[in-house]
Amino acid sequence: MARSASFAGGSHAPRRSANLPYPDAGGADDRAWRGEVVPLVYLAFVLLLGGGGTYYPLVETAIEWAAIGVIGWSTLRLRHAAIGPFGKALLALAALALLLPLAQLIPLPWSVWSTLGGQEQAVAIYRILGWEGVSRPLSLSPDATRATLLAQLPALAALLAVLGLSWTARLVALRIVVAIALLGILVAALQIAAGPDAAPLLYDTAHRGYGVGLFVNRNHQAVFLLVAMLVSTVPGVLVPDRRGVGGIGRLPFPALLAIVALLAMGVLASASRTALLLLPLALAGALLPFVRRVRRGRWLPATIGVAMVAAVALWFTPLVQGVLARFATVGEEDRYNYWDNSLFALRQSLPWGTGFGSFQTVYPVVEPLDQIQFLTVPHAHSDYLELAMEGGVPALALALAGLVLVGCGLVAALRAGGADATTRRGVAIGATGGIVMLLAGSIVDFPLRMSALLTLFAALVALLAPPAVVPARRRSGIAWRIVVAVVLLGAAWQALAQGLSQQLMHGRQGAAASQVAPWSGRAWAMVAAQHPLPGQAAAAEAAARRALATRPMDAVAVRVAGLAAIARGDTATGQTLLRQAAQLGWRDAPTQLWLVREAINAGAFDFALERIDALLRQRQLAPILYAQMSRLFDLPEGRSAIARRLAERPGWRQGFLNTLARGAPDRVDALAAFYGDLARAGVPVRTDEVRLTLWRLAEAGDMVAAERLWRMAGGTGRIGNGGFDGPAGALPPAAPPFDWRAPPAAGVRVAIGEPDQPWNGQAVEIAADAGSAGTPLAQRTRLLPGTYRLGFVLRSDGPVPALDWIVACGDAPPVTATLAAPVADRGWQRYAGTIRLPGRCDDGELRVRLGETNRAVSAWIDDVTLARTG
Structure with missing residues (x-):
C-alpha cells in the first residue's frame, strides 16, 4: 500500500x-x-x-x-x-x-x-x-x-x-x-x-x-x-x-x-x-x-x-x-x-x-x-x-x-x-x-x-480512542459559535490577567498585580506588606483583609493585619493574629522577628531561639539575629539556651561561633562556660570551629586564654593538627595559634595532600627548587620551661632535605631540637628528638627550617608530636 x-x-x-x-x-x-x-x-x-x-x-x-x-x-x-x-x-x-x-x-x-x-x-x-x-x-x-x-x-x-x-x-x-x-x-x-x-x-x-x-x-x-x-x-x-x-x-x-x-x-x-x-x-x-x-x-x-x-x-x-x-x-x-x-x-x-x-x-x-x-x-x-x-x-x-x-x-x-x-x-x-x-x-x-x-x-x-468521524462540510449554527466564543474569550481574559498578575508579582509590583487580578489573594498580601507600618496602618490593614477574604491562611496577610491592629491601638487583637501567623509556618521573617522580641522580653529564650534558628536556616537576617544571640549570650540562662540549640548542629553553628570571636578577649570565662555546656550536651566544639576565636585572643596577646579554649575544644599536647587532617591544599601564610602556616619562602611550596604511600591519611609536602632555603612550616604555641620530646615521620623519594626543628620565643635565642638517627618504618623514616627550653615561652613558635639545597627536593611530613617530659 x-x-x-x-x-x-x-x-x-x-x-x-x-x-x-x-x-x-x-x-x-x-x-x-x-x-x-x-x-x-x-x-x-x-x-x-x-x-x-x-x-x-x-x-x-x-x-x-x-x-x-x-x-x-x-x-x-x-x-x-x-x-x-x-x-x-x-x-x-x-x-x-x-x-x-x-x-x-x-x-x-x-x-x-x-x-x-x-x-x-x-x-x-x-x-x-x-x-x-x-x-x-x-x-x-x-x-x-x-x-x-x-x-x-x-x-x-x-x-x-x-x-x-x-x-x-x-x-x-x-x-x-x-x-x-x-x-x-x-x-x-x-x-x-x-x-x-x-x-x-x-x-x-x-x-x-x-x-x-x-x-x-x-x-x-x-x-x-x-x-x-x-x-x-x-x-x-x-x-x-x-x-x-x-x-x-x-x-x-x-x-x-x-x-x-x-x-x-x-x-x-x-x-x-x-x-x-x-x-x-x-x-x-x-x-x-x-x-x-x-x-x-x-x-x-x-x-x-x-x-x-x-x-x-x-x-x-x-x-x-x-x-x-x-x-x-x-x-x-x-x-x-x-x-x-x-x-x-x-x-x-x-x-x-x-x-x-x-x-x-x-x-x-x-x-x-x-x-x-x-x-x-x-x-x-x-x-x-x-x-x-x-x-x-x-x-x-x-x-x-x-x-x-x-x-x-x-x-x-x-x-x-x-x-x-x-x-x-x-x-x-x-x-x-x-x-x-x-x-x-x-x-x-x-x-x-x-x-x-x-x-x-x-x-x-x-490516541487510545478511534478517530472521530468528522463530516466534511457541516457547520455549527451561529448561536453555538457565539456561546463558544463568549466562553473562550472569558477564559482568555482570565488567563491573561492571571499571567500578567504573576509576572508583576515576580517584579514585586503588588499594587499593579492586584489591579490586574483583583481576585488574587497573593497580590493583595504583597500590597499589604508594601505599606510601611505604622504610618500606613489603615491601608495595610485594608489590603490584608482583602487578601484574607480570599486566602485565610496567608501568613503575610495575617501578620500585616496583626501589626496594623497593634498600630491602631488594638493590641490584644494584633497579638492574637500574630500568634496565629506564627502557626502558619516558620518562613515569614517579620512574624518570626516579632516573636523573637516578645519571647526575649518574656524570658522564653528557648522559644526565641527556635524562631532564630528557623530564619537562619533560610539564610535570612543573619547580622540582626547574631546580634540578638550575642546579647542573650551574656546572660547565663540565654547562654545555656543557645548551647541547647547549637547541640542540634544547625548549619549556622559555625557562623555564630565566629560571631562570638569578635568579643573573645572580654568574655573568656563566658566562652569557657559555653564550651562546657556544649560538651555536656554531647556536641563539644572542635578545634576547627574555634580557629577565629583563638586568632582574636592571640592578636590581643592572651595566649593563656587561647590555650585554655583550645584544650576545651579538644586540643592535646603542645601543638595542634599534627596529623595534617585539615582541608587539602596549600597552607596559608598566616594561621591562628595551634595550627600550621607556611611562611613565604622563595622557591618553596607547602601543601597538605595524600601521599602515594600514606603513613596515616593526609600529610604535608614540602617541595623546594634547587638553591631554595627558608622556614616553610611553622605553628604558634605556648610552652613552659622544661624538656620536650619531638616526634615526626618523613618520607622522600629523592635526597632527604636538611630540616631543622626550632622553637623561637620572642627575643630569646631560638632553641634547635636534637634529633636521633631515624628508624625505617613502613617506607617512612621515624624521627625522635628533644628540645630543652630554659625559660617560659607564653607566645612561641615551632618552626621547620629548610637548609639550602643544591637540587630540587620533595618530602612528606606526618604525625608531628611535641610533648613535655620534664
Missing part, C-alpha cells in the same frame, strides 16, 4: 483514510489535511515551550491562549462528529476533571465550611477578624485553584485535537514527539559541553551542569525522553508497518537502534535516578516490536555485539559513573520528608482536600523546624500525594477512573479489527507505554505539573 505523500515523503497521491469519509477525493481530502495541521502545530508549540512551569507565567499564558484557540477550533470541528464510546468516556472524564476545581470555588455555608478537615486555623483566623458566619469556598487558596483550572486547558486542547486526528496524522504527532526529544538531546549536549556557567538554557534552573534540554527540571527531561523512546519504535512512526504504511522512508533497523541509543544517552545525561531505573523497561518496550525481525534477520549477532560493547564502554564514562554515584545519597533524600509531611497534611484534610493549588499554603504549616532550609518546597514531589492532599477522595476517584479507562482503551485497541487495526494496536501499545512512564515518574516527582508533559499525557490518552 502506498505511503501518504503529505506525511511520509512518498510520491503517490494521498491515501483516503477509512475514518474520514469525505465525499470527494480532491478538495475535501485537502481540507481535511489542512484541518489536521492545527493540532500538530499546537502539540509542537507546547512541547517546545511548556517545560518551564509556573516560574515563567507569560510563557504559560501564551500556551493557555494557544490551548483556548485549539479548544474553540476543536469544539466547532467536532460539534457534529461521530465519536465512539471510548472517546465520549474520555470527554466525560475531562469534564469532571474541570468541574472538580470549579466545585472547590463554590461558596459554602459557614456551618459546613467550618467543620471541614484542614480548615481549623482558617476558621480561627476568621473568628478573630469577626467574620464568623460568612460563606467560604472549600479551597484555602481560591486564586491558586483558578490558576490550576486554567493550567488544565492545554491538556483539554490536546485531548480534543487528537480525537479528531486520522491515523496518519496521529503517526505524525508521534514523530513530532520524537523530533522534539532529539532536539532536546542536542540542547542537553550543548549544555553539558558548555559547563554550568555558560550552558545555553531555555529556562533558568537549579540543575545547571546536567542535560535538562528544553525543561527546567532534569527529571522531566528524562521522563519525556523515555516516552519518546517508546513511541519512536511504533510501526508507522519512524519505520513503515507491515503494509509499508507510514514511516520516514524505509528507516533500517540500525538507524532506529541509533535513535533509541541516543535517547537513552539523553536519559543518562539528565542524571535522573528514577529515569535510570525506568530505562531498562523503556528499552525493552521500545525494541519489543522488532525482536522477531532481529531474530529472523542478520542483525541479531551485530545487535548483541554492539549492545555489549556500548554497555561496557559507557559503564566507565564519567556520565554513567556520575549517575550511579547519585544512588549513594538515596538515603539522604529530602523527598522522604516531603512525603511524610504531605501525608500528615493529607490525613488532616480528608475527605475533601484543601483545594487545587493550595499545597504551598498548607505545606509550610506542617513543615518541621529541622527541615527548614533556604529553598522552599513547591510540590510534594509525588503527583499522587499532592493530588490526594488538594483534591481529596473525589480527585482520587477520578484518577482511578482514568486508569481503568486507559486499561479499557488498550484492551479495545488490541481486540479491534478493520483496515486500521494494525496501526491502532501499534499506536495504542506505544501510547500506553508512554502513559506508564509518565505515571511512574509521577510517583517521586511532579512531571504532570508541567504543561508540556501534561499535554503529552492527554494526547497519549486520546
Whole structure:
C-alpha cells in the first residue's frame, strides 16, 4: 500500500483514510489535511515551550491562549462528529476533571465550611477578624485553584485535537514527539559541553551542569525522553508497518537502534535516578516490536555485539559513573520528608482536600523546624500525594477512573479489527507505554505539573480512542459559535490577567498585580506588606483583609493585619493574629522577628531561639539575629539556651561561633562556660570551629586564654593538627595559634595532600627548587620551661632535605631540637628528638627550617608530636 505523500515523503497521491469519509477525493481530502495541521502545530508549540512551569507565567499564558484557540477550533470541528464510546468516556472524564476545581470555588455555608478537615486555623483566623458566619469556598487558596483550572486547558486542547486526528496524522504527532526529544538531546549536549556557567538554557534552573534540554527540571527531561523512546519504535512512526504504511522512508533497523541509543544517552545525561531505573523497561518496550525481525534477520549477532560493547564502554564514562554515584545519597533524600509531611497534611484534610493549588499554603504549616532550609518546597514531589492532599477522595476517584479507562482503551485497541487495526494496536501499545512512564515518574516527582508533559499525557490518552468521524462540510449554527466564543474569550481574559498578575508579582509590583487580578489573594498580601507600618496602618490593614477574604491562611496577610491592629491601638487583637501567623509556618521573617522580641522580653529564650534558628536556616537576617544571640549570650540562662540549640548542629553553628570571636578577649570565662555546656550536651566544639576565636585572643596577646579554649575544644599536647587532617591544599601564610602556616619562602611550596604511600591519611609536602632555603612550616604555641620530646615521620623519594626543628620565643635565642638517627618504618623514616627550653615561652613558635639545597627536593611530613617530659 502506498505511503501518504503529505506525511511520509512518498510520491503517490494521498491515501483516503477509512475514518474520514469525505465525499470527494480532491478538495475535501485537502481540507481535511489542512484541518489536521492545527493540532500538530499546537502539540509542537507546547512541547517546545511548556517545560518551564509556573516560574515563567507569560510563557504559560501564551500556551493557555494557544490551548483556548485549539479548544474553540476543536469544539466547532467536532460539534457534529461521530465519536465512539471510548472517546465520549474520555470527554466525560475531562469534564469532571474541570468541574472538580470549579466545585472547590463554590461558596459554602459557614456551618459546613467550618467543620471541614484542614480548615481549623482558617476558621480561627476568621473568628478573630469577626467574620464568623460568612460563606467560604472549600479551597484555602481560591486564586491558586483558578490558576490550576486554567493550567488544565492545554491538556483539554490536546485531548480534543487528537480525537479528531486520522491515523496518519496521529503517526505524525508521534514523530513530532520524537523530533522534539532529539532536539532536546542536542540542547542537553550543548549544555553539558558548555559547563554550568555558560550552558545555553531555555529556562533558568537549579540543575545547571546536567542535560535538562528544553525543561527546567532534569527529571522531566528524562521522563519525556523515555516516552519518546517508546513511541519512536511504533510501526508507522519512524519505520513503515507491515503494509509499508507510514514511516520516514524505509528507516533500517540500525538507524532506529541509533535513535533509541541516543535517547537513552539523553536519559543518562539528565542524571535522573528514577529515569535510570525506568530505562531498562523503556528499552525493552521500545525494541519489543522488532525482536522477531532481529531474530529472523542478520542483525541479531551485530545487535548483541554492539549492545555489549556500548554497555561496557559507557559503564566507565564519567556520565554513567556520575549517575550511579547519585544512588549513594538515596538515603539522604529530602523527598522522604516531603512525603511524610504531605501525608500528615493529607490525613488532616480528608475527605475533601484543601483545594487545587493550595499545597504551598498548607505545606509550610506542617513543615518541621529541622527541615527548614533556604529553598522552599513547591510540590510534594509525588503527583499522587499532592493530588490526594488538594483534591481529596473525589480527585482520587477520578484518577482511578482514568486508569481503568486507559486499561479499557488498550484492551479495545488490541481486540479491534478493520483496515486500521494494525496501526491502532501499534499506536495504542506505544501510547500506553508512554502513559506508564509518565505515571511512574509521577510517583517521586511532579512531571504532570508541567504543561508540556501534561499535554503529552492527554494526547497519549486520546490516541487510545478511534478517530472521530468528522463530516466534511457541516457547520455549527451561529448561536453555538457565539456561546463558544463568549466562553473562550472569558477564559482568555482570565488567563491573561492571571499571567500578567504573576509576572508583576515576580517584579514585586503588588499594587499593579492586584489591579490586574483583583481576585488574587497573593497580590493583595504583597500590597499589604508594601505599606510601611505604622504610618500606613489603615491601608495595610485594608489590603490584608482583602487578601484574607480570599486566602485565610496567608501568613503575610495575617501578620500585616496583626501589626496594623497593634498600630491602631488594638493590641490584644494584633497579638492574637500574630500568634496565629506564627502557626502558619516558620518562613515569614517579620512574624518570626516579632516573636523573637516578645519571647526575649518574656524570658522564653528557648522559644526565641527556635524562631532564630528557623530564619537562619533560610539564610535570612543573619547580622540582626547574631546580634540578638550575642546579647542573650551574656546572660547565663540565654547562654545555656543557645548551647541547647547549637547541640542540634544547625548549619549556622559555625557562623555564630565566629560571631562570638569578635568579643573573645572580654568574655573568656563566658566562652569557657559555653564550651562546657556544649560538651555536656554531647556536641563539644572542635578545634576547627574555634580557629577565629583563638586568632582574636592571640592578636590581643592572651595566649593563656587561647590555650585554655583550645584544650576545651579538644586540643592535646603542645601543638595542634599534627596529623595534617585539615582541608587539602596549600597552607596559608598566616594561621591562628595551634595550627600550621607556611611562611613565604622563595622557591618553596607547602601543601597538605595524600601521599602515594600514606603513613596515616593526609600529610604535608614540602617541595623546594634547587638553591631554595627558608622556614616553610611553622605553628604558634605556648610552652613552659622544661624538656620536650619531638616526634615526626618523613618520607622522600629523592635526597632527604636538611630540616631543622626550632622553637623561637620572642627575643630569646631560638632553641634547635636534637634529633636521633631515624628508624625505617613502613617506607617512612621515624624521627625522635628533644628540645630543652630554659625559660617560659607564653607566645612561641615551632618552626621547620629548610637548609639550602643544591637540587630540587620533595618530602612528606606526618604525625608531628611535641610533648613535655620534664
